[in-house]
């Protein structure tokens with residue numbers, strides 16, 4: 033397998049047939065050449081990415097070192113908590129810049145990967161916002177990333193179209209479309225197909241830089257009513273990371289010659305350390321903020337990761353860790369209080385249920401779970417929520433509209449001052465529930481199938497009638513790891529079995545057989561289930577927990593050109 037660290041030693045490659053990207057000094061593109069991609073990878077757009085990389089790489093490296101240092105402290109027994117050094121920010125009286133009118137009403141937001149047909153469907157879906165995803169919902173292969181950029185440019189230009197050959201159906205944009213937000217990758221992910229000064233570029237600076245460069249002018253004209261572009265920012269752990277984003281935005285605004293505060297972003301609070309930094313994150317981004325969002329799935333993953341060395345904080349079965357657990361409810365309520373106090377939106381999260389075709393009763397039950405989840409969110413004071421699928425938008429819309437009426441949001445009306453009393457203990461409280469063999473089996477079955485899909489280019493998939501993406505799969509992985517590491521007893525099914533490597537080995541074998549029979553021999557053979565099984569099993573049994581499932585797996589989807597040698 034080619035390790036990312038070897039990329040810096042490779043000599044620049046000759047372009048096949050004389051064709052190649054016209055790159056600035058210090059840049060080497062190792063991704064496949066394509067004429068469509070070349071319209072994105074222009075010399076001046078790449079120069080903008082290079083400038084961002086050179087200006088911010090040391091800051092990013094430092095922030096990643098700080099993450100490691102915090103991990104060391106948590107692994108030695110420390111708990112995350114509020115930082116006494118920034119008490120003045122938490123207690124101070126200040127607000128973020130006013131929410132731009134174009135995005136005052138975000139009661140339902142649809143999310144999805146930057147895939148062409150889905151972008152059109154999402155923009156036409158009737159949701160107020162579409163979050164186009166380079167992150168949890170996207171497998172970051174060169175093809176997906178570059179096609180995603182092409183698709184977004186066409187979407188912002190208003191010219192995007194798609195012909196579905198199988199159904200002989202044409203797709204184009206409606207007159208009324210959702211407002212576009214883009215979610216770049218997290219700070220930790222490299223882009224191994226673009227080397228800058230001999231090192232892989234920072235993935236999110238590539239996503240942000242290329243999208244911003246090509247679209248800011250048209251976006252402000254067509255979508256943002258003078259503001260924008262708009263972003264979602266994932267997986268941050270500390271306000272110093274938000275500060276880097278703020279500086280990146282200012283640099284971009286300067287390059288574009290647009291007013292400071294034009295770019296707006298919603299930060300996902302989806303790591304445990306970040307819940308203690310919400311004021312600080314908003315403060316850093318106060319000129320560029322449009323709120324925070326409860327990224328509940330990564331948040332659960334982060335709870336396990338943060339407490340990886342705390343055997344007294346093991347999770348029950350994944351299906352039991354929902355928003356009604358005390359620590360999850362506390363996080364959502366404090367997020368609402370924090371956002372509304374600072375004058376910005378407090379967005380809810382994603383219910384994992386998706387419509388179930390061919391089974392009306394099961395479908396109604398799934399819709400009912402979504403309805404309950406959205407009702408809890410709107411009553412708590414959230415200003416909007418996420419839908420995974422167009423079929424869920426009417427339910428989400430109805431619940432928010434019935435409870436918010438004509439008001440675009442609840443920023444001024446639901447202050448949740450009661451949440452000021454929430455303590456560190458509330459935010460860390462151990463989740464309640466039991467562990468079962470079925471929990472272990474489901475984690476394994478879902479983790480392997482998700483990874484197999486991811487390796488073949490799909491970053492979000494339907495599995496057992498639920499939406500699965502990188503964040504939900506992470507829960508399966510780290511939960512298995514945690515149970516194995518501490519040899520926990522499965523106390524929920526009366527079997528009293530302890531989770532050992534032997535037991536896990538048998539579960540993996542049996543679940544692989546089940547997957548083969550569920551997907552069929554042909555698909556199983558053609559797919560990457562065996563590779564996925566190998567990666568997933570290693571990650572669940574490794575003595576030291578890997579930080580991210582996708583970091584290791586990324587090595588498998590890096591494909592070098594012109595040689596075209598995959599790592600497999």
Ligand SMILES: CC(=O)SCCNC(=O)CCNC(=O)[C@H](O)C(C)(C)COP(=O)(O)OP(=O)(O)OC[C@H]1O[C@@H](n2cnc3c(N)ncnc32)[C@H](O)[C@@H]1OP(=O)(O)O
Nearest residue numbers: 143144150153154168169329382420421492493494499503
């Ligand atoms: C934890 C987090 O980060 S959550 C955010 C990241 N995750 C996501 O964004 C998940 C987004 N959702 C999805 O990817 C998909 O809905 C899935 C994978 C869950 C389900 O996909 P499928 O089973 O293929 O959906 P299904 O077959 O029911 O689709 C029906 C139609 O809806 C469209 N559709 C489904 N989901 C979406 C979506 N999120 N956005 C736009 N269109 C969609 C399909 O393109 C299809 O369109 P067509 O009829 O024109 O062909």
Ligand SMILES: O=CC(=O)O
Nearest residue numbers: 327328329330503
């Ligand atoms: O990104 C969202 C999440 O729940 O994770």
Ligand SMILES: [Mg+2]
Nearest residue numbers: 168327330503
């Ligand atoms: Mg997430």
